[in-house]
Amino acid sequence: xxxxxxxxxxxxxxxxxxxxxxxxxxxxxxxxxxxxxxxxxxxxxxxxxxxxxxxxxxxxxxxxxxxxxxxxxxxxxxxxxxxxxxxxxxxxxxxxxxxxxxxxxxxxxxxxxxxxxxxxxxxxxxxxxxxxxxxxxxxxxxxxxxxxxxxxxxxxxxxxxxxxxxxxxxxxxxxxxxxxxxxxxxxxxxxxxxxxxxxxxxxxxxxxxxxxxxxxxxxxxxxxxxxxxxxxxxxxxxxxxxxxxxxxxxxxxxxxxxxxxxxxxxxxxxxxxxxxxxxxxxxxxxxxxxxxxxxxxxxxxxxxxxxxxxxxxxxxxxxxxxxxxxxxxxxxxxxxxxxxxxxxxxxxxxxxxxxxxxxxxxxxxxxxxxxx
Amino acid sequence: xxxxxxxxxxxxxxxxxxxxxxxxxxxxxxxxxxxxxxxxxxxxxxxxxxxxxxxxxxxxxxxxxxxxxxxxxxxxxxxxxxxxxxxxxxxxxxxxxxxxxxxxxxxxxxxxxxxxxxxxxxxxxxxxxxxxxxxxxxxxxxxxxxxxxxxxxxxxxxxxxxxxxxxxxxxxxxxxxxxxxxxxxxxxxxxxxxxxxxxxxxxxxxxxxxxxxxxxxxxxxxxxxxxxxxxxxxxxxxxxxxxxxxxxxxxxxxxxxxxxxxxxxxxxxxxxxxxxxxxxxxxxxxxxxxxxxxxxxxxxxxxxxxxxxxxxxxxxxxxxxxxx
Numbered sequence: 139x140x141x142x143x144x145x146x147x148x149x150x151x152x153x154x155x156x157x158x159x160x161x162x163x164x165x166x167x168x169x170x171x172x173x174x175x176x177x178x179x180x181x182x183x184x185x186x187x188x189x190x191x192x193x194x195x196x197x198x199x200x201x202x203x204x205x206x207x208x209x210x211x212x213x214x215x216x217x218x219x220x221x222x223x224x225x226x227x228x229x230x231x232x233x234x235x236x237x238x239x240x241x242x243x244x245x246x247x248x249x250x251x252x253x254x255x256x257x258x259x260x261x262x263x264x265x266x267x268x269x270x271x272x273x274x275x276x277x278x279x280x281x282x283x284x285x286x287x288x289x290x291x292x293x294x295x296x297x298x299x300x301x302x303x304x305x306x307x308x309x310x311x312x313x314x315x316x317x318x319x320x321x322x323x324x325x326x327x328x329x330x331x332x333x334x335x336x337x338x339x340x341x342x343x344x345x346x347x348x349x350x351x352x353x354x355x356x357x358x359x360x361x362x363x364x365x366x367x368x369x370x371x372x373x374x375x376x377x378x379x380x381x382x383x384x385x386x387x388x389x390x391x392x393x394x395x396x397x398x399x400x401x402x403x404x405x406x407x408x409x410x411x412x413x414x415x416x417x418x419x420x421x422x423x424x425x426x427x428x429x430x431x432x433x434x435x436x437x438x439x440x441x442x443x444x445x446x447x448x449x450x451x452x453x454x455x456x457x458x459x460x461x462x463x464x465x466x467x468x469x470x471x472x473x474x475x476x477x478x479x480x481x482x483x484x485x486x487x488x489x490x491x492x493x494x495x496x497x498x499x500x501x502x503x504x505x506x507x508x509x510x
Numbered sequence: 511x512x513x514x515x516x517x518x519x520x521x522x523x524x525x526x527x528x529x530x531x532x533x534x535x536x537x538x539x540x541x542x543x544x545x546x547x548x549x550x551x552x553x554x555x556x557x558x559x560x561x562x563x564x565x566x567x568x569x570x571x572x573x574x575x576x577x578x579x580x581x582x583x584x585x586x587x588x589x590x591x592x593x594x595x596x597x598x599x600x601x602x603x604x605x606x607x608x609x610x611x612x613x614x615x616x617x618x619x620x621x622x623x624x625x626x627x628x629x630x631x632x633x634x635x636x637x638x639x640x641x642x643x644x645x646x647x648x649x650x651x652x653x654x655x656x657x658x659x660x661x662x663x664x665x666x667x668x669x670x671x672x673x674x675x676x677x678x679x680x681x682x683x684x685x686x687x688x689x690x691x692x693x694x695x696x697x698x699x700x701x702x703x704x705x706x707x708x709x710x711x712x713x714x715x716x717x718x719x720x721x722x723x724x725x726x727x728x729x730x731x732x733x734x735x736x737x738x739x740x741x742x743x744x745x746x747x748x749x750x751x752x753x754x755x756x757x758x759x760x761x762x763x764x765x766x767x768x769x770x771x772x773x774x775x776x777x778x779x780x781x782x783x784x785x786x787x788x789x790x791x792x793x794x795x796x797x798x799x800x801x802x803x804x805x806x807x808x809x810x811x812x813x814x815x816x817x818x819x820x821x822x823x824x825x826x827x828x829x830x831x832x833x834x
Contacts, residue, residue, distance in 0.1 A: 477601045485658045492655060500617045504797040505650040
């Protein structure tokens with residue numbers, strides 16, 4: 139069956155969802171509750187039962203008739219015209235992401251030590267309840283936030299949550315970090331080797347100031363994983379996008395036995411590095427703070443990496459000069475020591491590409507011998 | 511122990527071209543390098559080096575920039591009004607209040623090293639106050655690639671200052687004294703600036719001489735930097751800039767580790783490796799000034815354009831003439 143995604147023709151097998159089709163086309167659409175090989179989170183509600191929890195809603199896309207639908211919940215149909223990215227879709231996703239981040243500690247996303255830290259102490263004095271977790275720098279949620287909000291329109295705040303952690307076998311639970319996506323509970327229910335030990339339940343208390351009903355959190359069906367019949371297959375940890383469930387020291391808590399070897403964990407589609415279109419609207423959402431900006435061309439190639447005392451102003455200037463350049467997208471990160479950060483990012487780029495970004499090259503006519 | 515003396519304090523350095531005819535000094539361009547530990551100003555007149563000054567960066571970057579400029583300009587009676595174009599560089603480049611433009615310290619160091627040590631330079635090691643970079647450049651001093659150390663002051667100029675204080679050795683003597691040993695000690699295991707004091711003290715207590723501790727520390731620093739250089743690979747010629755470039759205790763040990771000798775400036779050279787960034791900035795300022803003059807000339811319909819003096823200036827200066 140053939141359909142068009144962002145103008146590109148894609149062929150997918152019958153029965154695919156729009157999200158499957160987008161993945162096949164290499165168009166990442168953000169998602170938290172969806173996980174390959176699992177049922178949809180609110181399937182129970184469709185069968186007539188009460189909805190246990192809300193879907194994340196991040197995979198919203200625009201279908202051919204202009205309506206906004208969830209890509210994971212909508213079957214692909216022949217001839218469909220799908221738009222995965224426009225300003226309205228971005229705004230919807232930002233709103234949904236904001237409510238997810240309201241209860242999840244995420245000050246780690248603006249930490250100046252984003253490139254690495256021993257995590258023994260917090261140099262920046264964040265309260266223990268707001269600090270980063272063991273997945274610092276590599277969690278799916280963080281990458282997703284970078285994708286959905288490359289303009290840093292959502293303030294990165296010090297949200298606190300209970301950080302009590304329990305380790306059973308090699309499965310570590312830190313349920314204060316749970317964002318209620320339900321992946322783990324569905325894996326536990328649906329993977330053949332899993333023990334059906336996890337369920338989604340109401341959060342103990344709504345987050346202070348929360349306007350919506352609190353997202354449910356995952357929990358063992360009985361007091362401990364062992365009591366609930368956990369087989370310690372370790373499938374839940376790698377699926378958790380938020381660091382609430384993890385299997386420190388290995389991909390699985392315990393090697394699945396031979397008889398379970400037939401079931402292989404699915405490979406999730408992870409967020410690529412995000413970018414925003416260089417438009418007045420997107421630039422307007424960028425905070426007026428010190429940081430470093432990347433300017434990218436239409437194909438996503440980095441044109442220039444620049445530190446600025448006010449990234450919004452620097453982007454406004456780039457926007458004004460757009461007619462002369464080829465910049466089509468941008469992304470920003472905030473850092474008070476932006477001249478140093480600029481050098482670090484330039485060094486990283488140069489190491490990966492063997493040269494500087496074209497816009498960071500000093501003009502040839504500034505080298506004395508070339509003067510006319 | 512001498513509580514009054516500040517062993518870490520390196521001397522400010524000032525140089526002016528001898529026998530300079532003040533009236534002939536025109537088309538002055540300035541390069542100001544405000545680094546994390548030191549600030550430099552270099553003044554060129556028509557592309558010729560006329561003055562430079564190197565000082566410590568104070569608590570205020572703009573003040574340091576002004577102080578560095580005055581240090582270079584005042585002996586010649588040059589004020590900001592006489593300067594046609596200024597380029598700011600270094601981590602504090604955005605805090606040079608009188609800069610016409612800023613250019614990264616990476617580009618400036620490469621350009622400055624190219625001018626200072628000649629067009630054969632391909633690999634530059636810049637050992638600064640709080641970081642360390644290995645830069646690959648072409649024959650014009652244009653950056654091709656570079657790499658820098660992580661966010662850590664260990665093995666940099668600031669770390670050396672701490673060691674000078676801990677061991678009460680004037681910082682400019684560290685390099686020489688680190689070779690006054692019978693055999694090379696193993697490098698200290700930890701070059702962390704914070705732990706330097708306890709590490710050095712425990713070595714002294716274990717009966718090590720001050721020279722031996724210096725050697726172990728210089729060796730550790732060299733080892734750290736050599737790793738960085740090897741990641742980039744060395745292409746000849748190799749040149750070292752920045753404050754630590756003047757510390758033979760570190761530079762010789764780096765050469766030993768990577769098996770490549772760094773290009774040395776002639777004995778009578780006026781250049782100081784620490785001014786490479788500001789020198790590069792001043793050279794860019796000169797080119798930018800000429801470019802602007804040319805554009806103005808074109809705009810005004812005038813045919814007269816400043817002659818290209820830069821190449822000639824380098825010939826005058828290369829090999830560099832003796833200082834005062």
